[in-house]
Amino acid sequence: MTQIVSSLEDISHRYDVLYCDLWGCLHDGTRVFPEAAAALQRFRAGGGSVILVTNSPRPRRTVKTQIAGLGAPADSYDDIASSGDAAQQAMAAGLFGRKVFHIGPERDLPFFEHEDGSPIDVERVPLEQAEGVICTGLRDDRTETPGDYKLTLMRAKARGLKLLCANPDVVVDIGDQRIWCAGALAALYTELGGESHYFGKPHAPIYALARRRAERIRGAEVRDADILCIGDGIDTDIRGGVGEGLDTLFIAGGLAARETGMRKGEPDPEALIGFLEDARLSPTAAIGMLR
Template sequence: MTKIIQSLREIDPGYNTLFCDLWGCLHDGVRAFPAAVEALIRFREGGGRVVLLTNSPRPRRNVAVQLEGLGAPRECYDLIVSSGDAAQAAMASGAFGRKVYHIGPERDLGFFEDADGTPFDVERVPLEEAEGIICTGLFDDQTETPEDYRATILYGKTKGLKLLCANPDVIVDVGEQRIYCAGAIAKAYTEAGGKSYYFGKPHPPIYSLARDDLAKATGEAVEAQDILCIGDGIATDILGAMGEALDAIYITGGLAAAETATTPDAGPDAAKLHVLLEQAKLAPKFAMGFLK
């Protein structure tokens, strides 16, 4: 049975590591949430470690810059591990060809460079010349939907091109606007008969990378019972955590705010939350309206 809590202060002190999602938990794409920032800083001051585990297609160095701009200070986390980090290695290996067609905005071009800014041995080319497709998002997520990519999807599927999805999220909320992500394109590509490959939550590669990076940083392995995941995506954060046998806090004030009747002043509604989790066939250990 999922327990509704009001604050991180209520969790078992046995957890010493948080795998915390960003969008919908720490920020909304416009600004960082002060209460969430404070909660993570407090957890670290108590001796805990915070890994920001995000489905952002951007490498961690770019995510750090974005967080600073949103008002999330460096003091609120130890490490960043992104879907972009996990997917970069696969692209750099040539698994999707050396000539690729990129679906995504210019702000994601850092995906094609290593930590020093050196371009990978992968060339971005027109679709007709591509050996594979790299999807980091939509070209214009403010106005476009997956329907705008029907011709591209049909062509890629017909040519047998593999699609690397650098961000498994299907939708996110930017302030008050809901927009599509790379996961929506990959889902449509798969439904059309193409092959899509994922590296972020809920898939194992990003969790393995997070554990390995934390072990390198601290000099010690992190055990499953020490980790508590935090996220607002039922099909990404919560499904991923449970697939890794990790405890989780479901943040209901993000993507599921309407379904769970969560508002800044109240929620989630226990009955509505129960229905949602029953439908998803998932049972996170905790639920919380907003991270605090």
């Protein structure tokens, strides 16, 4: 049964490594949550390691710059493993061809660069010339919906193109606004009969990447029992962690704040239980917000 806790420290002594989600846990897209940052700082001060595991379609160097701009303290984490990192490796290997059609905003163009800023050997071309589709998000996620892309995706399906989804999230909240993500377009492509491939949570590639980075930092093997996955996405963070056989801490006050009856920073126990039963998942623990 899921344990409801009031702070990370109630359970963090059991673990050496945290896989912590970003959006909804450490920040809301506009600012970092001070209590969340402080909780991660305390964990690291006690000898633990923090890997920020995010479904951002951007490589870690870009994510690092982004969260610094939102106010994330440099000593609140050790490294970053992004969906963009994991998906980028597959693209660079040529698994979606060398000529690709990109769906996504201009700010995601670092996805097509190596960590040193040099270009990856992949050319962005019109759909008619493409060998695959790279989806990092909607071009204007403040105004567009997945339905705006149905005709484009139907044309891609007719050509038999595989779609790389660099961010499996369907929606995220920026402040008080909920916006669509690349995962929504990939789901629509699958619904239309297309072939979508995912590399972020809840899928295995990002967890393998996070473990490699954790083990490099700690200089030793990291066991499953040593890891706690923290996140507010029931179908990404929690389902992914459970699928990997890892313990999980569900942040009830993120995406599911309404469904879990959040009030004064705490979930309603009955509403939380009902939500988890509907999801058919039992995280190790739950908390209102990371603190």
